[in-house]
Amino acid sequence: MKVNYFISDIFYVCLRDLKHYLKQRVRIMATLIQPIIWLVLIGNLMSGLTANPLTLKFLDAPSYLDFMAPGVMVMTTLFTGLFAGVRVVWDRRLEILQKMLSTPLSRTAIPLGKIAAAVVQGNIQVIIVLLTALMLGVTFKTGLAGIMVILIFISLFCSIMASISIALSVNIRNMETFFALMNFITMPLMLTSKAMFPVEAMPGWLKFIAEWNPISYAVIPLRTLVTKGWDWTVIWQSLIILCFFALCFLAGAVFFFKRARA
């Protein structure tokens, strides 16, 4: 019975966030168009630069677009995940969170439900990126099964990012602070990862950071699945590391959320 209640709590918290998401038409349009712009614009802009044998050797991929597509998927997920905390700040601001906290709703289920909603959104958006990439001629070496595995990676990565966002949001009372904090995190995190540029082309110190950057753990297996094929060592290794991180961060998000004052 208790377990049923807990699952139901997560479900309805998640449902509420998804209902909100589906009612934000402008935001949905923006998140749908953004990855298309990324792929079309950057992919094309760079094609002159990247279509020479030397760069392709660095990229280790059929084209820059093939190289970029997994990066764009991870980046889209990154933004979606980090947006999760905004919901906490708003709900607290509007006292809706307080109202939820005064019901028997499990206090562990609230952050988990919000993270679940972020994961669903992340998946929707990544599917859009996937379709765009397919239309632009990116070939997925591992086919439909590979895409399923990609979505598993995306879900894990999204829950990590949403957990970070929620843990950071619990004591923040206004939006400006929250967005400033998120900007502060995303830019360096993105640019120092293996998402945008091949690690072989990086200077030593950056290479070191990129090696440890959590984004890299999501990008590398995705890139392997798209451009190389079933390289099980890479896939298992990243899967275990991401699972481990996801569990730690979920626990962290729940801990910080429960500790916060109303």
Add this chain to the structure above:
Amino acid sequence: MKNIIEVKSLSKIFPGKITAVNKISFSVKQGEIFGFLGPNGAGKSTTIMMLTTLHLPSSGTAFVSGYEIKKSPRSVRMQFGYVSQDLAVDDRLTGYENLFLQAKYYHIPNQTARERIKILLNLVELEKRAKDLVETYSGGMRKRLDIACGLIHRPKILFLDEPTLGLDIHTRRQIWQYITDLREKQGITIFLTTHYMDEADSLCDRIAIIDHGVIKVLGTPQELKSRLGGDIITLDIALTHVAKIPRLIKLLKTLTNIKQIKTAKTKITIVTLHAESMMADILKIIQKNSIPLEMVMLKTPSLDDVFLNFTGRSLRDEAGNREQAHKARRMLRRIRS
């Protein structure tokens, strides 16, 4: 009657050494409408938030329907409905969706939820707008929806933090009606806070006046008013008959229930606990002695006088500020959409 809420020496000290609530003790009886009356920052909301397990008390304790707030918060949460000071309804969802989610937070089965929502929508007169986004609701409609949300699980106790703040007179009356009906028909105990004197006076069975986190006085509105001495009757005797005043006073003193009689020139002031019933007797005496009256005045002390007496300031001056603060808060929310 049984006490449904027992508060024992409850305190809340916020970081920065702000003592919002300072060792208050009181109890609320089952089935009564209990009011907290106090100015801005008195600690009304903080008290409610401790009783609803939203804030952890710094010291002291409270029992809500037999459950201790610190030891069994989850059981406490099943006992009450909470309607916060701000309009905590989800304006991106419809009225129906708001109620349905609230039902699910209390793990009410879908079929039961649907039935109850129908009844509640009917109660707060929102059936026609149930499928519209709350965004399109007026302030009064939102408040009514919020109250309906607080009732979805049929709670024993309803906490209403300033239920009529910022509403027009018609909507306020309507909400008073719901509150009295809930008590009459369903026996729900109601704990409300307010800064409106008339609201406390006409709605509450008992009132606690709270200021700077301390309960200054507690009792029925009638008791509180009589603490000030009672009602005051003033008689103004025609100048031509001033000579008869001493004899009149002697006669008046024979009446029971008179606490005090004073004279000043042509005026006689009588302090009594039961002015309405005394009035007839007094007038009878005056008529018998054929004394012409210039004027008769009856003044019942208002809760405002009580408030002034116990806190040293008038609540009326605060009212304007509060409305402004509330408006500012509502404006802030609009920025979102």
